[in-house]
Amino acid sequence: MANTDTAQDAAALRAAIVRKLTYDMGKSRSGARDRDWFLATALAVRDRVIDRWLEATRAAYAHGEKQVYYLSLEFLVGRLLRDNVSNLGLVETLREALAPLGVDFDAVRQAEPDAALGNGGLGRLAACFMESLASLAIPAFGYGIRYEHGLFRQILREGWQHEYPEDWLQFGNPWEFARPEISHDIGFGGSVEAVRVSEDEMRHVWHPGETVQAVAYDTPVVGWRGEHVNTLRLWSARALDPLKLEAFNFGDHVGALADRMRQEAISKVLYPSDESPAGQELRLRQEYFFTSAALQDLVRRHLRVYGDLRSLPDKVAIQLNDTHPAIAVAELMRICVDLHAIPWDEAWAITRGSISYTNHTLLPEALESWAVPLMERLLPRHMQIIYLINAHHLDSVRAAHAGDVRLLSSVSLIEEGHGRRVRMGHLAFVGSHKVNGVSALHSDLLKRTVFRDFHAITPDRITNKTNGITFRRWLQQSNPGLTGLLVEAVGPAVLNDAARLEGLIPLADDAGFRDRFAAVKRANKEAMAALIRQQLDLRVDPAAMFDVQIKRIHEYKRQLLNILETVALYDAIRSQPHLDWAPRVKIFAGKAAASYHRAKLIIKLAHDVARVVNGDPTVRDRLKVAFLPNYNVSLAEMIVPAADLSEQISTAGMEASGTGNMKLGLNGALTIGTLDGANVEMLEHVGADNIFIFGLTTEEVEARRHDGSHGAAAVQASPRLGEVLEAVESGVFSPDDAGRYREMMASIRGHDYFMVGADFDSYFEAQRRADARWQDSGAWWRSAVLNTARMGWFSSDRTIAEYASEIWDVPIKR
Structure with a gap:
């Protein structure tokens, strides 16, 4: 009966796809290409979501449910066809629907472009959280920006990164619904007028100098089994006056469009370079643009249903994903005080009761601050509100800690040092009822470092919510072979x-199961080897250890440490070819920020080392190096299931959490890493025997940094490191420019802020421990099985459940 039902459903879905192709797209079956079939298929699948989506939205208001509003500058959702089809339980039905049309499902899904709406972990976390919110049936909206080009497309030429616009919207986005009827005016600049409304009361009226329209585009977010659907609402910037007709008629055809281009630049590109004052202003405009649109939108919806803003904290939970939307604190106060005449103290209670803030970093450059003159020019009313928030805040601190001038300076929202700046992390902290870090170590460091003084005066404010990943995307969809094995081993539940993954633990000692587990990995590695051959014209052996570091290129993530160890390993293999070296393929992928010149130089070094190593016949197949271009979600979905060793080697105390570590561990990769971020909790869960920990601790890093000679001392103590640095800085890997890496190597001999030299020997030794484990096949695959078995706790469903019960106060229905 089930087969008959599936056949009937497949026939109905096939007919719907053909109708979409014919009548929505105006294409014939004979002339349709993979992209056309993708669009038609997506539209047909979307139709099956709409009724559930509308019902979920209606029910939330009908039942007076509290709703979560997740504000994030990034939502790295990746391709959505397989995600939606899988969550709807339609994968096999869709394959059966397409087959008689001569259309391959895998070719169709690969025709979908990656939505270029994020950069890395923060944006991917937001996407995982949105999926988990829907899967747990928690009513929620995600709010962000609909970037036309998003993050750049990375092209590598002779090892140098070049940035090009990502054209993911070139052929439209079949998942989204344009909502031109939902728009909000976003003001910038202008002046603030004080209007006396009574003998005792003044009202402030902001007269913006320019106004940009935020137009909504909605994408349904389908939860597991399709039982609940939430909304991702992204805002596109539109000029109110698209064309200065008088200027156009006078022949200034370009100038007539200049204001439109400047205003609509807000939603063109994610993270425009902030090296120039204009770039800094555009970033601030982006952050206020989407935050104001989100708050205006949720307030409009709340008032339509409940009629009074005073009930906002009871019905609304606003989560700020990092400091990008921190201006929400001042904006919600403006809405309450200026637009709805709510007294200041009540407005402050509403604001703090509604908002909570997730901190994602301890890096000073990522804890945003804005120059006061820029804020006063661009957001004059908000600057007034921030000054008043700060005055009330400092009054309360002064009353409790009289005479402590240092404390007042530390917790002030305004930094008075080298040019006055607004500290956005401080603003978010003061304006939130809860602040959370994203791993146990990170949350502890928040209390001891950047928010130490805040924690002293508000010890109940900071809490921990360790990040998680959605297993639907990163196991069931990315690794169907392993998923099938797991279902067979521990059941479909x-x-x-x-948590049912723990049922695998006894099977780690079953040689037959380990062999089947290894066979799944081998198939994934063969697919990965084919991709490397296709993209890089490089042959790699699937039998070798696939050693993977895939993440944003940054000095603290220490791709440089990995590359230098690769050089040391290369030298060791050449010097001692008679030893039984474990064969390795070093796989790198990641983008460097457009203005981050050192990170770009690290990419170039990886390519220079790869050129030498891959071209040297003496190492044979015992070492290969591959740097894959244009890292995105789809590429990660290929690499993660194929990885054997997961590189999580950031300088201790600098990675807030990491989520790549969880994805790779879930898919049976062993981690080599520092005691940083969520690696600490992974160590606790998988056990010290199944992870390779090395390097300085957070406390040891801090102590070393106070010793200005530690870089030179580390090099002097390590002849191996000294030889590697000498080879790189003398031009062995860059004969066309012998001095290319001289300054970068000198920084390791100097202050070495990121402890590359200090951790080098420990890292090299940990890699040799990984070699030894790899050569003991039974031991390696036992550890691999245990990594998968013990990763259940790192589900984003668990993380969201903790947010729901401990921060948002919303019930979980599933």
Whole structure:
């Protein structure tokens, strides 16, 4: 009966796809290409979501449910066809629907472009959280920007990164619904007028100098089994006056469009370079643009249903994903005080009761601050409100800690040092009822470092919510071979409950199961080897250890440490070819920020080392190096299931959490890493025997940094490191420019802020421990099985459940 039902459903879906192709797209079956079939298929699948989506939205208001509003500058959702089809339980039905049309499902899904709406972990976390919110049936909206080009497309020429616009919207986005009827005016600049409304009361009226329209585009977010659907609402910038007709008629055809281009630049590109004052202003405009649109939108919806803003904290939970939307504190106060005449103290209670803030970094450059003159020019009313928030805040601190001038300076929202700046992290902290870090170590460091003084005066404010990943995307969809093995081993309930993975633990000692586990990995590695051959014209052996570091290129993530160890390994293999070296393929992928010149130089070094190593016949197949271009979600979905060793080697105390570590561990990769971020909790869960920990601790890093000679001392103590640095800085890997890496190597001999030299020997030794484990096949695959078995706790469903009960106060229905 089930087969008959599936056949009937497949026939109905096939007919719907053909109708979409014919009548929505005006294409014939004979002339349709993969992209056309993708669009038609997506539209047909979307139709099956709409009724559930509308019902979920209606029910939330009908039942007076509290709703979560997740504000994030990034939502790195990736391709959505397989995600939606899988969550709807339609994968096999869709394959059966397409087959008689001569259309391959895998070719169709690969025709979908990656939505270029994020950069890395923060944006991917937001996407995982949105999926988990829907899967747990928590009513929620995600709010962000609909970037026309998003993050750049990375092209590598002779090892140098070049940035080009990502054209993911070139052929339209079949998942989204344009909502031109939902728009909000976003003001910038202008002046603030004080209007006396009574003998005792003044009202402030902001008269913006320019106004940009935020227009909504909605994408349904389908939860597991399709039982609940939430909304991702992204805002596109539109000029109110698209064309200065008088200027156009006078022949200034370009100038007539200049204001439109400047205003609509807000939603063109994610993270425009902030090296120039204009770039800094555009970033601030982006952040205020989407935050104001989100708050205006949720307030409009709340007032339509409940009629009074005073109930906002009871019905609304606003989560700020990092400091990018921190201006929400001042904007919600402006809405309450200026637009709805709510007294200041009541407005402050509403604001703090509604908002909570997730901190994602301890890096000073990522804890945003804005120059006061820029804020006063661009957001004059908000600057007034921030000054008043700060005055009330400092009054309360002064009353409790009289005479402590240092404390007042530390917790002030305004930094008075080298040019007055607004500290956005401080603003978000003061304006939130809860502040959370994203791993146990990170949350502890928040209390001891950047928010130490805030924690002293408000010890109940900071809490921890360790990040998680959605297993639907990073196991069931990315690794169907392993998923099938897991279902067979511990039962289909594992698809609904990640904790059921623990049922694998006894099977780690079953040689037959380990062999089947290894066979799944081998198939994934063969597919990865084919991709490397296709993209890089490089042959790699699937039998070798695939050693993977895939993440944003940054000095603290220490791709440089990995590259230098690669050079040391290369030298060791050449010097001692008679030893039984474990064969390795070093796989790198990641983008460097457009203005981050050192990170770009690290990419170039990786390519220079790869050129030498891959071209040297003496190392044979015992070492290969591959740097894959244009890292995105789809590429990660290929690499993660194929990885054997997961590189999580950031300088201790600098990675807030990491989520790549969880994805790779879930898919059976062993981690080599520092005691940083969520690696600490992974160590606790998988056990010290199944992870390779090395390097300085957070406390040891801090102590070393106070010793200005530690870089030179580390090099002097390590002849191996000294030889590697000498080879790189003398031009062995860059004969066309012998001095290319001289300054970068000198920084390791100097202050070495990121402890590359200090951790080098420990890292090299940990890699040799990984070699030894790899050569003991039974031991390696036992550890691999245990990594998968013990990763259930790192589900984003668990993380969201903790947010729901401990921060948002919303019930979980599933």
